[in-house]
Amino acid sequence: PESKHADEAKEILAEILVSSESPKEALDILESIHNRSTRLNEAYQRILYMYGESLFSNHQYSDALGYFSKSLQYPENRKIKALAYFWAGESRYKTGEIDKALTNYKTFLSIDESQETPYFSLAYYNVGYCYFKTENYINARTYFVKYLDEDKENGKTPRYVDAILRKADCNFALKDYPQALDGYIDIIDAHAPESDYATYQKGLILGLQNK
Secondary structure, three states: OHHHHHHHHHHHHHHHHHHOOOHHHHHHHHHHOOOOOHHHHHHHHHHHHHHHHHHHHOOOHHHHHHHHHHHOOOOOOHHHHHHHHHHHHHHHHHOOOHHHHHHHHHHHHHOHHHHHOOOHHHHHHHHHHHHHHOOOHHHHHHHHHHHHHHOHHHOOOHHHHHHHHHHHHHHHHOOOHHHHHHHHHHHHHOOOOOHHHHHHHHHHHHHHOOO
């Protein structure tokens, strides 16, 4: 009975700390409760994710990954599960684990609740970059196109312009010169910061086409 009452007191204290945004203190208390309810396991999942985010913000990517991975062991809330996969991917990308980052991003996209997050279209862009970094230009192009289709309303952002450029680079690498040329011309016409590079690439293509 004493243990039960102690756990109940800890539950109350943990919930207070969760609502006051004291993640580390809440984690310590939640981990000391022997038989957590489903509700507390969801709180634990959420706090692990939140603490991972705070570590990521401080550029502690490996430590952050540990908390995102632990959060995924308690998949009570599917939206938080999706978010943990996305940020695990971000952490792995930052530490150079491109293949594992790719897996995390694609798992994020496979969860329906990922569409309820702010990162759904960004994940397509990130998957494109994972493939681009590993010189898988066919898949990279596919995902840059998915991102461009998904994020049309943000068509003038630096990220959107970069995706147009990377799609053109993929087409260039795949020797689809007409499509690559169209992409580089789009960059030049938009007077984007990358216009000099696009102009250089345009010159290369015209040279290859003897124009």
